[in-house]
Amino acid sequence: KNQVEQSPQSLIILEGKNCTLQCNYTVSPFSNLRWYKQDTGRGPVSLTIMTFSENTKSNGRYTATLDADTKQSSLHITASQLSDSASYICVVSDRGSTLGRLYFGRGTQLTVWP
Amino acid sequence: EADIYQTPRYLVIGTGKKITLECSQTMGHDKMYWYQQDPGMELHLIHYSYGVNSTEKGDLSSESTVSRIRTEHFPLTLESARPSHTSQYLCASSDQGGNYGYTFGSGTRLTVV
Numbered sequence: 001k002n003q004v005e006q007s008p009q010s011l012i013i014l015e016g017k018n019c020t021l022q023c024n025y026t027v028s029p030f031s032n033l034r035w036y037k038q039d040t041g042r043g044p045v046s047l048t049i050m051t052f053s054e055n056t057k058s059n060g061r062y063t064a065t066l067d068a069d070t071k072q073s074s075l076h077i078t079a080s081q082l083s084d085s086a087s088y089i090c091v092v093s094d095r096g097s098t099l100g101r102l103y104f105g106r107g108t109q110l111t112v113w114p
Numbered sequence: 115e116a117d118i119y120q121t122p123r124y125l126v127i128g129t130g131k132k133i134t135l136e137c138s139q140t141m142g143h144d145k146m147y148w149y150q151q152d153p154g155m156e157l158h159l160i161h162y163s164y165g166v167n168s169t170e171k172g173d174l175s176s177e178s179t180v181s182r183i184r185t186e187h188f189p190l191t192l193e194s195a196r197p198s199h200t201s202q203y204l205c206a207s208s209d210q211g212g213n214y215g216y217t218f219g220s221g222t223r224l225t226v227v
Binding site: 034102109 | 120154155156157159202204206216217218219220221223
């Protein structure tokens with residue numbers, strides 16, 4: 001069964017600190033992996049997208065890594081800011097259908113305290 | 115700046131009413147999607163469309179219906195709203211490949227009382 005598991009479920013850090021969020025998946029055949037940021041009551045906004053051949057991608061203070069062999073990804077946030085408080089969702093796409101099916105994790109709820 | 119627009123942002127409506135959630139995109143994407151998301155839970159696909167006059171049901175059974183008469187417009191309709199329909203509804207669109215340009219709207223928070 002294709003699944004995406006994220007950890008931790010929630011995380012509280014102090015402003016200025018770094019943190020790393022984890023994503024494990026069993027989706028096969030793999031096409032790409034995306035990280036989204038979703039503010040409360042808003043739609044998800046794309047942070048990074050990585051294909052099979054990419055093992056790291058950065059977007060400002062966000063750096064995503066991908067190990068396609070172990071089917072693991074991480075999102076590292078550097079020098080956190082209050083505006084980083086949000087849910088971070090890992091999404092994996094398969095190659096098995098024309099739809100480019102997306103499998104969603106439940107997200108990690110990050111809270112940054114001043 | 116958003117290229118995919120959903121209205122209304124919030125809607126509180128009584129049981130039995132008919133409602134239509136609007137979704138429009140200006141990117142010329144052929145593929146459009148509707149997702150349902152409950153708090154703390156993952157998104158579930160309820161409808162999708164490959165193009166004009168093409169609509170399919172997604173993974174999660176839904177009593178809603180959709181139409182795709184124009185490329186840019188993908189409205190979702192509930193003929194008779196019930197409290198169990200209370201949720202956040204997210205519209206998305208993607209390019210033909212679906213690998214890039216997968217963009218979400220801001221969502222409609224629906225509450226049925």
